[in-house]
Amino acid sequence: MSKSILDIQNLVGYPPKNALLHGSTKRLVDEFLWHQPDKGIVASYTPKKRDVKDHFDLFRGVDQIESFAQASIGACGVFSECKKHHLNQLQLKEKFVPTFISIGQVIFHYYLMVDETFICMANIKFYKFRQMIADGRIYKVPRELDLKQYFKDFNAEDLKNYNLSKDFKLVAELFDVTGRAIKKDILF
Numbered sequence: 001m002s003k004s005i006l007d008i009q010n011l012v013g014y015p016p017k018n019a020l021l022h023g024s025t026k027r028l029v030d031e032f033l034w035h036q037p038d039k040g041i042v043a044s045y046t047p048k049k050r051d052v053k054d055h056f057d058l059f060r061g062v063d064q065i066e067s068f069a070q071a072s073i074g075a076c077g078v079f080s081e082c083k084k085h086h087l088n089q090l091q092l093k094e095k096f097v098p099t100f101i102s103i104g105q106v107i108f109h110y111y112l113m114v115d116e117t118f119i120c121m122a123n124i125k126f127y128k129f130r131q132m133i134a135d136g137r138i139y140k141v142p143r144e145l146d147l148k149q150y151f152k153d154f155n156a157e158d159l160k161n162y163n164l165s166k167d168f169k170l171v172a173e174l175f176d177v178t179g180r181a182i183k184k185d186i187l188f
Helices: 061-085 089-095 156-161
Strands: 031-036 040-045 096-102 105-108 118-128 131-140 169-183
Touching (some): 031 061, 031 156, 040 061, 061 118, 061 131, 061 169, 089 096
Antiparallel strands (some): 031 040, 096 169, 105 169, 118 131
């Protein structure tokens, strides 16, 4: 494992495999592009063949929701809980299980296919008592765009207003995506 979350200021450039507690075949985040812990995150993913198997190369809406939840309440929740409890992610995993509790509403505007990169833009609305709520959007990324370069000067106001070039295509709007870290001793 690379650096502990305790050693970093935000998730930009940090490997999603170290920030998310999901196994590799269930992880739907490739890269963290922008992150301000108390505001939100921008993350990208490109659907793989395994993600669209038996679905006509279409990356399903349910998987888009899962990718958004992993990028927002998953990664941001793990980051914040590690910092709050002064634990690295492995120690956190021993004590808590990250859970996806609910979603308010999703409006789909477009679709995604295999090999089409998209971004999840998540605004954190609430974080307290190991629970996080986020709103956000998913956008299809223009081909050949250098996402690291594009988001290098991004800021919290840009996130709040979804300031992107018109080349990005709105795929979905998500509201009240909610997750909570549940103590393992309660579950088991």
